[in-house]
Amino acid sequence: MVDDNNLGLLHGRYRILIQQPLPHLDSGENRAYKVEDNRDGTSQLFAILLSQGIVHRDQMVQDLMKKSPPGLVPLQSHGIVKFSDIDIQYAFVFEQPLGGRIFNNAPISENVLLGKIIPRLVDLLIEMAGRKMAHRGIRADNLFYMEPGESGVVLGECISSPAGSLQPDVYEPLESANSLAEGRGEGDEMADIYALGILIVHMLGGVLPGEGRSREELYAAKLQHGSYAVLVPKIPASTRVGFLLAGLLNDDPTRRWNVEVLKRWRDGVYERPRPGFGDRQAPGPIVFEGQEYVSPRLLSLAMTHRSAQAFTLMENGKLESWVRNSLNDKDAASRMSDISVRKSGGTRGRQSDTQSVSKACAILDPQGSFWYREASFSRGGLPGLLAYAFRTGGTLRNSLGELLENGTLLDVMYSEVKSKPAGLGLMPSKKKEGWIKLNLAADCFEYMEKRDVQGYGLERCLYELNPHLSCMSPAVEGAYIKDPETLLEILEVKALKAEGKIKPFDRHVSAFLAARSKALTKQFQRFNTLRPGSVEYTIHLVSVFARMQTLLSPSPKPGLCAWAAHTLKPFVKSIHSDIRRETVLKRLDKSVQGGNIEQILKDIDLLNNLTRDEREYNQAINTFIAIVENIRSLKDGVEVRKLAAQKYGHWLASLISIAALLSSMGLSYMYFLR
Amino acid sequence: MASEQAKKATKGVLPLLIFLGVGAVVIPPTIIVLTAGMMPSIVATFITVNQVKGSVAAMTAMNLAGVIPVVGFLWQRGHTVDQAFNLLSDVFMWLMMLGGAGVAAFLLWGVPIVVQAVYEMQARHMIGRLEKRRMKMIEEWGGRIIEDSRVEPSVPKKSEKSDTEKET
Incomplete structure (x- = not known):
């Protein structure tokens, strides 16, 4: 139970006023609320509460907590806040920019x-780049004046959502421009x-x-004309x-200003x-669908729109030939030839076609996004996209x-590992950055192989790829669950309120537990x-819950015990023997009163009792049948008994007669011969 | 079937005829008394072909028990054909000989009735015990056992079958 005074309080200091939204x-799906600082009544703060299933940038949070760079809205604190026993949220507390937004959809003078604005942002970028941080939220509507009177330019927060997920599409460079918003990567x-x-063009x-x-x-x-040519001529800009x-805005990251x-600028x-x-x-x-392409990335984009036709292009060898001869990229052509292209039909065939096209697109556009249906x-964007x-x-x-299950991603990653960095069109340093970590991709492939098993499948991939993601099970109703202990506590509270009538176990719960607690994997x-x-x-x-209680939270769990009793009771009630059933x-x-789930299982020894009951019940049925049959045969056996009585009676009569005969013979002997 | 029954009926007749043939030559008076006195048994032998053997045996034994004293009187008073006919003309002798057969008939009628009465009493007692046991099982396993026993295979296991059979 949480003390009422601590409800809505972060680290005993910041009170989040849920009734005062801002x-x-x-920030995207995350809602902002006013915050009161218990130690400093003058400070103006706001909190962003993390919505369920949103992947926040934990590493960035850690970096910002060490030292907040100037020019960024300062992060004061972050952590788990309890609004009730079951309403647990993750909150980020920031200093509130009182001057409001800088950009209000009206042009700003050069x-x-x-x-005023760009130098501040350049300083911030230089500072963050020095600390190997990327903001990924630089956009016009994320710029604020910290103080009233249009002073103190700051950039808004960038930690409560996946990197770049709140950016309008146009703000993304070619590396992530074609990705879904949540999959843009760090x-x-x-x-x-x-x-x-x-941002400059926008403002x-x-x-x-x-x-x-x-x-x-x-x-x-x-891709066709370059970002500069597409976007810049339309604004009034000086030389x-x-x-x-x-x-x-140079689309080539190696030529873009670094x-x-x-700094020099x-x-x-x-x-x-x-x-x-x-x-x-x-x-x-190369001609594809009646159109000529000279750009491999544009061709790749077109191929993703018409995968069946793209497969035909691959099948007849034209694509490989074009890559080898026109693009003069032997490495890419060699990898293209490794892609399995075979004539196929049916659903599996179509899946195979899509896999081949996906692999080919990854070769044609290695810097761009990975496509699959x-x-x-983008690179590093899969975890966020999976959560989305x-x-x-x-x-x-x-x-x-499907992508994680059929191994397409693994194939592409292995193919990239073998290829030359130049072949990928990447800088040598970029070679190391894969779509996801190779070992995680291999693990996910294994999890998907066992997708029907509890604790595996796509849900397991979700929690393995997002180590800070809260459990998304409907059973926790949106509460932020950081670890199995919290999950157990939430389920306990819910079970206690519902007198055990809850469903605490589903694919999300099992996958979350398996991912966060290796001790439970075997279970x-x-x-x-x-x-x-x-x-x-x-x-x-x-x-499994008993083991969780023992391992993670050994305190009494009357709610979960009630759930265990509620779950086991139908089986106990199926015991045939009244005496045994009542005893169990x-x-x-x-046992429920003790609050120990393991003790319940030990005390009732259900499986043993059921086995014995079943065996004895079968014996009882056979005995019962025999009794009924005996009663019936006794009731119907009058004629049989009559016949038997006659036989036995005659036998007795003959005995008596023989005895009489012997007596007669004896008496006659004594009377006549003596 | 008919020939088999005839064979059974005539099976013991041949030694009897030999005995009567030899006796008629050696001891004619005794044979006359025996033949006359054992008439009920001879008749019973032929009319109780399909019934239990005990009835003929009982009839023969009891009949013979009545005839033996008459034969004793014959031998005591003189073993002659005249004496045999004298005895046969005595109503008390007939009473003695046929009385044995009558007693046998009474036993053959009365003893099975008494035995059946005992059997019926035993059966009622056993039904009572089985009903009690049935009720006890319903109490222990619930009314569902009645339903389940209807769908369960009716062939009980060997050991259980022998157990219940012992009780009956």
Whole structure:
């Protein structure tokens, strides 16, 4: 039980006023609320409460707590807050920017932008880059004045959502421009630098660049003409801004302005960069669906739209030939030839086609997003996207499940490991950054192989890939569950309130427990051999909770004991023998009061009792049948008995007669011969 | 079937005829008395072909028990054909000889009735015990055992079967 005074209190200091929402400070799906500081009544704070299933940036939080860089809205504290016994939330407390948003959809003058806002952001970027941090939330609506009177420019928070997930599509560089929002990955400072360029375009123009275009249209346009050509001519910009944007918006990360150039620019040394012109061009085109392509990344994009036709292109060898001869990329051509292309039909065949196309697209566009059916994510973006897929459900989840199960991602990763960095179009340092960690990809492949078993499947992948994600089970009703201990406590409270009538175990709970507590992994493997609903399954389920109680939280758990009793009672009631049933029920009721789940199982010894009962009941049935048959035969046996009596009676009569004969003979002998 | 029954009926007749043939030559008076006195048994032998053997034996033994004293009187008073006919003309002798047969008939009628009465008493007692046991099992296992015993295989296990059989 939580003390009422501690409800809504973070670390005994920050009281989150849930009744005072601050919608203008909401961050995506996460809601913002006013905060009272118990130690400093003058401070103006706000909190962002994490919604269920949102993956926050834990490493970034740790880095910011060490030292908050100037120019970023200061993070005061973070942690778990209890609003009631079952309402547990994760909160981030920030200093509140009192000056409001800087950008209100009206153009900002170049002087204000370059004189006041951009230098502050450049300083922040340089500071963060020095600490190997990427903000991934640099956008016009995330800029605030810290104090009233338009002073103290700060960038809003970037930790309560997956990196880059709140960015409009246009703010993303080519590396993540085609990814789904939640799958954009951590990125690096080069993504922030690109976003800074877009921010300038946005604020100068007063409208979101590329507004009205879809994600894929923007991606295609940037690939075709380059971001600078697509976005910059439409705004009133000076030459100075033009050069700045040409440097910031170069689509090639190796040619984009880096932190060193930004430092020089801040110090007044202006360079004259050449703007980028989109993707590399092959000397000869390849025809796909009646259109000529010279850019491999544009071809890759087109192939994702028409995977069946793309498969035909691969099947007839034209694609490999184009990569080898026109693109002159022997390594990519060699990897392309390794992709299994075979004629196939049916559902598995279509899946195989999609796998081949996905692999080919990853070779054609190694810097861009990974594509598989509805899923599209950047390097490091799969965990966040998987969490999003579980929040929204639908085909995206199925696509990700299929991707992890059929090994396509593993194949692509192994293929990349073998390839040369230049072949991937990546800088040597980028070679190390995979789509996810290779060992995790291999583990997920294994989990998906056992997807029907409790504690495995896509849910297990979700919790293994997102080590800080709360349990998403409906049983916890949105409470933030950081570890199995908390899960057990929440379930205990819920079970106690519902008198044990809850369902504390589902695929999410099992996967969460298996991922967070390795000691329980073996317990989950046994579910594979048991039939759901059977007594063995139910006893094993209760024993898992008993083990959890023993290992994680040995205090009495009357609520979960009530649940265990509620779950086991139907099986106890199935005992045929009235005496045994009543005895076991009494023992069960007595054990529940002790609060120890393991003791319940020991006391009632259900499996043994059921086995003995079954055996004895079968014997009893046979005995009962024999008794009934005997009664019937005795009742119907009058004639038989009559016949038997006659036989026996005659036999007796003959005995008497013989005795009489002998007597007669004896008496006659004595009378006549003596 | 008919020939088998005839064979059974005539099976003991041949030694009897030999005995009567030899006796008629050696001891004619005794044979006359025996033949006349044992008439009920001879008749019973032929009319109780399909019934239990005990009835003929009882009839023969009891009949013979009545005839032996008459034969004793014959031998005491003189073993002649005249004496044999004298005795046969005595109503008391007939009473003695046929009285044995009558007693046998009475025993054959009365003893089975008494035995059946005992059997019926035993059966009622056993039914009472089995009913008690049945009720006890219903109390222990609940009314469901009645339903389940209808669908369970009716062939009991060997050991259980022998147990229940012992009781009956």
